[in-house]
Amino acid sequence: MMYVLGLQGSPRAKGNTNFLIDGLLDHLRAKGAETEKINVRRLRVEPCIGCGYCEEKGICVFADDDMTARIYSMLRRADVVVLAGPVYFYNFPAHIKAVIDRTQALWSRKYRHSLEDPGRPWRKGILLSVGATRGKNLFDGMKLTARYFFDAVGADYTDSIVYHRIEAPGDLTHHPGVADDIQSCAANLDSLLARKKILFACRENACRSQMAAGFARYLAGDRIEALSAGSTPAPRVNPVMQEVMAEKGIDMAYRTLRSIEDAVSGTRPDMIVTMGCGEQCPYIPGVSYVDWDLPDPAGQSIDLMRQVRDEIEKRVRQLMDNQDGSESLSKENS
Ligand SMILES: Cc1cc2nc3c(=O)[nH]c(=O)nc-3n(C[C@H](O)[C@H](O)[C@H](O)COP(=O)(O)O)c2cc1C
Incomplete structure (x- = not known):
């Protein structure tokens, strides 16, 4: 199910x-999306202090505020x-600007640590804004900030809806254009709603199914929804x-782990x-099942983890070829 983070x-x-955001999220929910709205003012987010820790270590020095506890994972999970x-x-209010600045940690993972988020090939970003005046440059600052924010979080800046004199x-x-603007913005996301869903399931959702979903996301772009x-x-x-996925340039940080029941509750793969x-996997009529007999590498040597990773990559490539949804994986290390 397409997951939209607002x-x-x-x-x-x-x-x-x-x-405006309620209008868009309600519309997307009616089309079948899962949506989540965060009122940023209610979060506890430390403003970035420019210490450089994330550039060196790839994670933020603030280890226990809402950004680290929740928002990075939600951004990684989001399709939109x-x-x-x-x-x-001429810019965003302070609370959300703090969130934007803290995505510098994701920027660092990509540009300083050369780690690519598997969600990047299809994730979409949308800007919504309002301002009181009618000046022609009113939204220039918002749009520039949005452009670099979406790059940091691995999203393609797809659309914006902005209104003067509000x-x-x-x-x-009372604005007459809102419903039409929301409708045409939502239409840009239809391809994400129509994706074929593949659920990769293992015991702990910590190694094999995560690697398979990570590879599948790279390979399939917006044609397959890879769940784990x-x-x-x-x-x-x-x-x-x-660590072994990082050797392939794939960033598996900030992943959300789920039970199989949870993964199939709102969606049918x-x-x-x-x-x-x-x-232990529930039988769902009409769903095709494939079993990959792969050893559980948890607690074993790093060499076994690498072997399982390479075998999973091979099988995912074959699977994507069979699904006719493959793209070159050449971008994985570029
Ligand atoms: C601190 C502050 C700064 C503002 N700066 C601008 C501005 O630079 N340009 C502008 O057109 N409107 C500005 N506004 C007006 C808001 O953008 C406008 O009232 C908007 O509709 C508020 O949206 P909201 O109801 O979602 O909070 C400012 C408002 C506040 C409170």
């Missing part, structure tokens, strides 16, 4: 930005990121798996690929 950046909980905020002095709460509700889950999910991904969890 970052509502106005401090006014019931203002114009909120009206909606960045919404009113114009404050000031008091409620002003936008486990019969008894571990608390976090296996660090050795992260077209295919389930099991790896060592066969008997």
Whole structure:
């Protein structure tokens, strides 16, 4: 199911930005998307202090605020990121600007550590904004900031909806163009809703299914929705798996681990690929099942993890070829 993350950046909980983002998210939900709206003002996010820690280590020095605990993972999971905020002095309000600045850690992973997020090939970014005045340059700052934010979070800056002369709460509700603008913006996302879904399932959702989904995302672009889950999910991904995927230039940080029940609850996969969890995987009529008999590399040597990684890559390539949804993997190390 297409997952849309909406970052509502106005401090006014019931203002114009909120009206606009609710309109878009409601519309996408009606089309079958899963949506989540974050009122950014309610988050506890430390502003970036420019210490350089993320450039060196690839992670933010602030280890326990909401950005590290939740938002990085949500950004990585998102198929669509909606960045919404009113114009404050030609840029975003402070709360959401803090979130934007903290995505420098993701920028560092890509540009300093040469790690590519597997979601990048299809993730889309949308800017929503409002401002009080009519100046022709009113949204220039917002658009430039959005462009670099979407690059940092690995999204293609797909569309923007912006309105001049919107000031008091409620002003936008009277604007005649909103419904049409939302409809045409949402239409740009139809390809993501129509993707064929493949669920990769293993025991802990920490190694094999994560690697398979990671490779599948690179290979299939926006044609396949690659999900992963486990019969008894571990608390976090296996660090050795992260290390061997990093050797291929693929960034497996900030992954969300899920149970198989959770993964199939709101969506029906077209295919389930099991790896060592066969008997615990629920039978869903009409779904095709494939079993990959691969050893569980958790707790074993890094060499076994590499062998399993390479075998998974080979099988995912074959699977994508058979699905007629493949693209060159040459970008993986570029
Ligand atoms: C601190 C502050 C700065 C603002 N700066 C600008 C500005 O530079 N240009 C402008 O056109 N409107 C500016 N505005 C007006 C807001 O963009 C406008 O009221 C908008 O509709 C608020 O959206 P909201 O209801 O989603 O909060 C500013 C408002 C505030 C409170």
